[in-house]
Amino acid sequence: MGGNTEVDLDALRAVAEHVTQAAATIAEIHWPTLPADELPGSIVGAVPAPDLIAAKLADVIANMRGWAVAARMAADAFERADSRSADRFPGP
Numbered sequence: 244m245g246g247n248t249e250v251d252l253d254a255l256r257a258v259a260e261h262v263t264q265a266a267a268t269i270a271e272i273h274w275p276t277l278p279a280d281e282l283p284g285s286i287v288g289a290v291p292a293p294d295l296i297a298a299k300l301a302d303v304i305a306n307m308r309g310w311a312v313a314a315r316m317a318a319d320a321f322e323r324a325d326s327r328s329a330d331r332f333p334g335p
Contacts, residue, residue: 252318259314266307269300 276293 250318250321252322255314255318259311259318262307262314263311266304266311269307270304272300274300 274293274297277290
């Protein structure tokens, strides 16, 4: 059940950077809101859809940023483990 697992740390870090940039781009989007004060008595005036969308997107953005941080931390940990263990295994 053994085997080798290889991780391309440069690719992992590049994906983390891409996800971070995507989260920043999403965070900059300004979502339209309904002018509830201009819609007195209107059923759509009370619809909280823009607020719900903004809250969900805030969660998505936070999760994307969290994933990117975790990916960078994992890449750093793999790199440290590899450098500490390099002398334990003879080269070809």
